[in-house]
Amino acid sequence: MHSFGHRANAVATFAVTILAAMCFAASFSDNFNSATPTASVKILNINWFQKEANGNDEVSMTLNISADLSSLFTWNTKQVFVFVAAEYETAQNALNQVSLWDGIIPAKEHAKFLIHTTNKYRFIDQGSNLKGKDFNLTMHWHIMPKTGKMFADKIVMTGYRLPEQYR
């Protein structure tokens, strides 16, 4: 600590190192958050269900997506990215996941919501497997932190079924 510059450098580097430790501690504190999210998706209407020119099935539907994700937010949460995916099995693929809707929740106040919408992204199969298909609608979320580790989880909702015939 011989000179002004030497001491200034020491303060700066030690301060930044401790800041890194604080960020680690803040991220670690997220592990103590016990989250109790709820979600439900209702298919209000199958708008249309067709086979495309290239042979792939496509379906358009109107959904009510409601959830309460406010318990996911901590002091270290920047935003929550949430999306709803249709998941089903075909002979070709053990698991198909098609994202139908997503959104960004910027704050706890906006985390309890009800969205009435058609599917934001097209529900197109790899092939022609959707007639009478049973599928799950799963709400996934990514809790994006201000610093540190990102947590991801989901709620699986079962019991949905597509029509037997095109309409």
Add this chain to the structure above:
Amino acid sequence: MDWQGQKRAEMLMQVLLVASAVAAFLAGYVLADFQLMLLVYAGGVVLTALITVPDWPFFNRNPLKWLDAADAERHPRPQVSAGATAGGKKKSGKNK
């Protein structure tokens, strides 16, 4: 700054920075405000820099005792022999 002062400055820096960090983290965690943690810590860093970096008088309370000029004449520097590199500098006055 004398040697004791340097030691004191370094010790003060470490204590103040860690204390600022602990206070900032507790404040932020309890009040669930990440930005508050950063602000409290930034304030603590500035305070630490103000206390430990400049050459304040209280860091100079154990000044070094240099030899008087008269004493130096009575104990002249040894002559360096030709070809040999000059040895270490004479650290006169380092009274520990």
